[in-house]
Amino acid sequence: MNVSEQQKIFHHIDEQLSSYFQQWQTLNTQLRITSLPDIAALAQLLQAHLFQRYPSIHVLTPKGQTQPAFIYGNVQDNASYTLQIYIPYSSESICTAPVDIALPITALYAAFHACTTSLGALPININWILEDQRVTYSTGPECILPEQQQLLQADSYLWYNPIDETPDSTPTLALGVKGLLSIELMLTTAQSSLPSHYSAIAPNAAWQLLWALHSLKDPHEEILIDGFYDAIEPVEDDVAELLREETDSTNILHHQWNVKKPLLGLSGFQQQYAHFLTPTCTISFLQSGQETNHSPIPVASTIPAHAQARLDFHLVPQQNPTTIFTQIQQHLQQHGFDQIQTHLLHALPPLYTPLSHPFTQRVHKATAAIYQQEPQIIPLTTGIAPAYLTWVNKTRPFVILPHTSIHKDQQPQVLRNHIRQLALLLLQCVRELSA
Numbered sequence: 307m308n309v310s311e312q313q314k315i316f317h318h319i320d321e322q323l324s325s326y327f328q329q330w331q332t333l334n335t336q337l338r339i340t341s342l343p344d345i346a347a348l349a350q351l352l353q354a355h356l357f358q359r360y361p362s363i364h365v366l367t368p369k370g371q372t373q374p375a376f377i378y379g380n381v382q383d384n385a386s387y388t389l390q391i392y393i394p395y396s397s398e399s400i401c402t403a404p405v406d407i408a409l410p411i412t413a414l415y416a417a418f419h420a421c422t423t424s425l426g427a428l429p430i431n432i433n434w435i436l437e438d439q440r441v442t443y444s445t446g447p448e449c450i451l452p453e454q455q456q457l458l459q460a461d462s463y464l465w466y467n468p469i470d471e472t473p474d475s476t477p478t479l480a481l482g483v484k485g486l487l488s489i490e491l492m493l494t495t496a497q498s499s500l501p502s503h504y505s506a507i508a509p510n511a512a513w514q515l516l517w518a519l520h521s522l523k524d525p526h527e528e529i530l531i532d533g534f535y536d537a538i539e540p541v542e543d544d545v546a547e548l549l550r551e552e553t554d555s556t557n558i559l560h561h562q563w564n565v566k567k568p569l570l571g572l573s574g575f576q577q578q579y580a581h582f583l584t585p586t587c588t589i590s591f592l593q594s595g596q597e598t599n600h601s602p603i604p605v606a607s608t609i610p611a612h613a614q615a616r617l618d619f620h621l622v623p624q625q626n627p628t629t630i631f632t633q634i635q636q637h638l639q640q641h642g643f644d645q646i647q648t649h650l651l652h653a654l655p656p657l658y659t660p661l662s663h664p665f666t667q668r669v670h671k672a673t674a675a676i677y678q679q680e681p682q683i684i685p686l687t688t689g690i691a692p693a694y695l696t697w698v699n700k701t702r703p704f705v706i707l708p709h710t711s712i713h714k715d716q717q718p719q720v721l722r723n724h725i726r727q728l729a730l731l732l733l734q735c736v737r738e739l740s741a
Contacts (some may be wrong), residue, residue: 417725420729464706465704479669480682482658495508
């Protein structure tokens with residue numbers, strides 16, 4: 307790739323920017339005024355208003371489900387290398403945040419159009435996946451049909467996702483996402499709650515569950531499950547050092563949630579390291595007692611016969627959620643809590659691409675060139691990884707880009723930057739493939 311090729315493409319983007327912007331406005335307006343009951347209706351809207359030139363759009367329904375979960379769009383499919391863009395959305399919030407869909411898809415098609423118009427055919431396939439996050443389906447590969455697996459596979463991925471840890475004006479890249487293990491603990495000690503004066507001789511489900519939870523983590527946030535930390539591989543030193551340059555999240559915690567003081571009083575680099583690079587164990591739900599309005603015993607004077615809790619473990623690279631689930635079960639048995647039932651709710655492994663990976667470097671260079679400043683690098687964001695990535699092609703590189711809201715006074719410029727960023731990335735991919 308030479309400078310004249312880049313200048314030629316950028317010149318074409320500037321010449322056609324008003325047309326690209328009109329396409330974005332049309333789609334954006336339709337998303338705001340149209341009631342979309344499901345993902346199939348969204349696919350029809352996309353097909354009608356933006357993609358007549360590239361008609362390959364498919365609605366994918368996971369195996370065993372009646373409701374579609376994905377829209378697949380294909381720009382080109384006759385090359386040996388494939389770049390895929392993943393865009394999550396919720397049809398419930400589509401009218402309040404339509405740019406989450408319209409902006410990256412419009413920019414992708416515009417970038418491809420600018421490159422092929424300026425340079426001819428590209429030796430790279432480009433497709434995109436839009437996933438409705440309201441649709442629940444199996445979190446295992448068995449829910450993807452063989453013909454769907456082929457569509458979902460790619461050599462590299464860009465994932466548009468909200469990144470809360472950076473201001474909108476700062477170009478940002480995230481190298482990975484923490485894994486998620488969600489489990490439910492349940493304990494029943496009697497058929498129904500007992501009067502509290504039996505507390506010296508009758509087991510209390512609430513106390514027993516609390517003691518079990520207490521055994522999992524100490525007051526210093528150290529997780530006490532045997533083997534929990536054994537598989538962790540630290541990120542590269544240069545990535546960890548980047549956290550020293552970032553502002554900690556104390557102000558975010560205070561202004562958004564009125565948190566008076568961060569956990570353990572952490573600040574600066576220590577806080578950022580803990581936030582991005584350490585695994586967590588969180589009680590996200592806790593309940594005891596199942597009294598009804600017909601119970602003759604007041605709630606305040608009973609011994610709970612039932613207690614349940616939900617735990618979320620956010621995991622870091624190389625931690626396996628199913629292995630840790632087994633370790634939790636063994637921990638409870640070894641500590642005398644074998645009556646507690648454990649149920650696996652979600653098991654998504656962490657995903658991470660090193661900063662030194664060639665694909666990461668391409669995205670980094672393209673972003674720095676377009677925005678004329680070094681992007682903020684976040685090692686691991688705390689969003690939820692696309693389930694299909696973890697069991698279709700989890701070894702392939704991916705980089706997370708932040709969702710962007712287009713303010714009225716910045717609309718053309720924001721779209722222009724997104725188109726240029728993707729166009730430059732395509733050119734860098736072409737250069738690597740031609741080398």
